Amino acid sequence: MAATTLHVQGMSCGHCKSSVEGALDKLDGVSAVDVHLETGKVDVTYDETKVNLKAMQEAVEDQGYDVEA
Structure with a gap:
């Protein structure tokens, strides 16, 4: 398992x-x-073998928010 923090604006x-x-x-x-x-x-x-940072950023951006990793 991996962990990250996304910085989400808005x-x-x-x-x-x-x-x-x-x-x-x-x-x-x-x-x-x-x-x-x-x-x-x-x-x-x-789980970094199933999902990556780019996919997570895109999922949040699709909701209308700006994301910085």
């Missing part, structure tokens, strides 16, 4: 948190998502 409410968590949870290989609205950080634990 999250401000519970709906934002749910959107980001839902998008990442749908990816095969993601085992845990922890969204911190106050800091804009999203901690992700994942």
Whole structure:
């Protein structure tokens, strides 16, 4: 297992948190998502043999947020 922190801009409410968590949870290989609205950080634990950083970034960006790894 690997872990990374995504820096997500534009999250401000519970709906934002749910959107980001839902998008990442749908990816095969993601085992845990922890969204911190106050800091804009999203901690992700994942299986690097099944999913990569680019796929996670795209999943969050598809929800309308800007992502920095």
